[in-house]
Amino acid sequence: MSTPAATPTWRLVEPPRADRLDAPEAWAYHGVAALERAVGLADLGHDDLAPRAVDLLVGDRHQEHARTHRLAAVDGETSHGAPRVVGHGELVLPVSDNRHLAVVRIAVLPSHRGRGIGSAIADRLRRVALTECRTTVFAEVELAHEPPDGAPDALAPREGPGRVSADLPGMRFARRAGLGLEIVARRSVLDVPLPDDVVDEVVAGAAARAGDAYRLHTWQGPAPESWVEQVAALEHSLSEDEPNGGLALEPERWDGRRVRVEEAKRAERGMTLLVTAAEHVPTGTLAGMTILEWADDRPELTEQESTVVLAAHRGHRLGLLLKAVNLREHTRLRPAARRISTWNNETNAPMLAINVALGFRPAGGSAELQAPLADVVPLSRG
Ligand SMILES: CC(C)(COP(=O)(O)OP(=O)(O)OC[C@H]1O[C@@H](n2cnc3c(N)ncnc32)[C@H](O)[C@@H]1OP(=O)(O)O)[C@@H](O)C(=O)NCCC(=O)NCCS
Known part of the structure; x- marks a missing residue:
């Protein structure tokens, strides 16, 4: 039975x-x-x-x-x-x-x-x-x-x-x-803080390659009103350009209102946002940006979020420059942080190369x- x-x-x-x-x-x-x-x-x-x-x-x-x-x-x-x-x-x-x-x-x-x-x-x-x-x-x-x-x-x-x-x-x-x-x-983790001279050297090398045509702006929290539509354009471009293999993703529709909704969500979650963006001086437009974010109730952890450089502005080391400048500001604001974690598709060789150059090490991942x-x-x- x-x-x-x-x-x-x-x-x-x-x-x-x-x-x-x-x-x-x-x-x-x-x-x-x-x-x-x-x-x-x-x-x-x-x-x-x-x-x-x-x-x-x-x-x-x-x-x-x-x-x-x-x-x-x-x-x-x-x-x-x-x-x-x-x-x-x-x-x-x-x-x-x-x-x-x-x-x-x-x-x-x-x-x-x-x-x-x-x-x-x-x-x-x-x-x-x-x-x-x-x-x-x-x-x-x-x-x-x-x-x-x-x-x-x-x-x-x-x-x-x-x-x-x-x-x-x-x-x-x-x-x-x-x-x-x-x-x-791939998930990667960078142990921080990096020694100041290491970051300064990366910033100086990348800035020399980027040249005078770009000016950097760093802000904490919501984007200045004058940049919000351009931040939306950068988010759209990231969704369009990120190599996603055969994932059936269509480009996302972004406008200034959506940027404000995402900022409000982060604020309600108690997240602080640190953004560095590159202005292309001759046109007055944003060529790229990178975002770090953290929650105060996770004092050791910071997340490296979106990094994007518009196709017309690639090849000037802007990706590395943006990230290194944002990291330097992060160390000043958050000296107690011990690790920064980020995600990249394994199909995204250019972004992975930048992260490896900055010292990120593999720390698991996702299927x-x-x-x-x-x-x-x-x-x-x-
Ligand atoms: C994946 C995950 C959600 C499965 O949850 P779960 O409740 O164990 O799922 P099930 O019980 O329905 O199935 C798991 C196993 O139990 C078996 N099973 C299903 N019903 C059963 C039952 N009534 N009695 C005994 N075994 C059973 C299944 O056949 C399966 O066997 P296998 O893994 O050896 O092939 C869980 O392992 C998990 O949380 N993993 C981490 C998060 C994750 O990876 N999520 C998946 C992606 S969304």
Whole structure:
């Protein structure tokens, strides 16, 4: 006689949205943040990538350019009497552009894996994406490190360098759902502060190559009103030019209003933004920019965000110059920071070369996965 399968103790819920973190209905933001910290520590050995509760709340509050759907798998209660989040799913649906995309994130506490929670979440999100008429699914699986050369389970992406272990739980899961590995993204970390003379030397060398045609501007927080439309143009150009392999991404639509929304979101998340931009003096237009950002409740960590130089201005060492000048200002403002982390597609050789020249070292990465939604297969058993 076969033993009947144990009745699951977990259930899937659509958690309420809250406007404040101290509201009782904000339990899912706290629960998902705690879950993501635990998943990061278990799978990657650090929680640098885990969203904080405030990041999730602000993401839900701002639906101007992307809508979010959340699911929580809950099992029992926390010591505060709130539902205990053991798994979560997030579906991001861009609305200003890329309206074909459904971007999925699923994570389950290591203690609760292998019980069908991830599969149940994936199937529910798949149905939402179908209802929303999306046609392409994106997902990422983060890696602590790439497998060594010649490892038997190493998977190669459809385009570009980099390898991913096929045996990671996230890779087994995503491939079973029908997603393919398009490209690998590298995470790199720079240990800071760099000695002043090292940065000064990089700045001097790059400035000599860039010449007098460019003038640098650095600001903290929102862009000066006179530059905001040009910052939008740079963001658009970044989305158009970044080498993304075969990922079905279309260029993003940016205007000054969208820049202001992104700045407001960062401010609401308690993030400080440090931007250095290069003005092309003869035309009075911005030729490029780079952004660093940080949260004060993560005193050791700074994120290197977008860096872009317009095609007409490449080849003058502006990318290196912008980054080095922003780094120098960052050291002045934030001497206690210990690491700056950044992401680059392995297909983006020019940006990787700049980061390596500045001293960034590989620190894991992510598998960038994609499939037509019509090809995604339901995973739940029975
Ligand atoms: C990927 C991840 C979400 C899977 O969550 P999960 O709840 O363990 O998923 P499931 O239980 O549905 O499936 C996992 C395994 O359990 C098996 N399984 C599914 N239902 C089961 C059940 N009822 N009983 C026993 N095993 C089951 C699956 O076949 C699968 O087996 P395999 O990995 O050996 O091929 C989880 O490992 C995770 O959080 N990883 C880190 C984040 C990540 O990489 N996310 C994926 C990209 S969005």
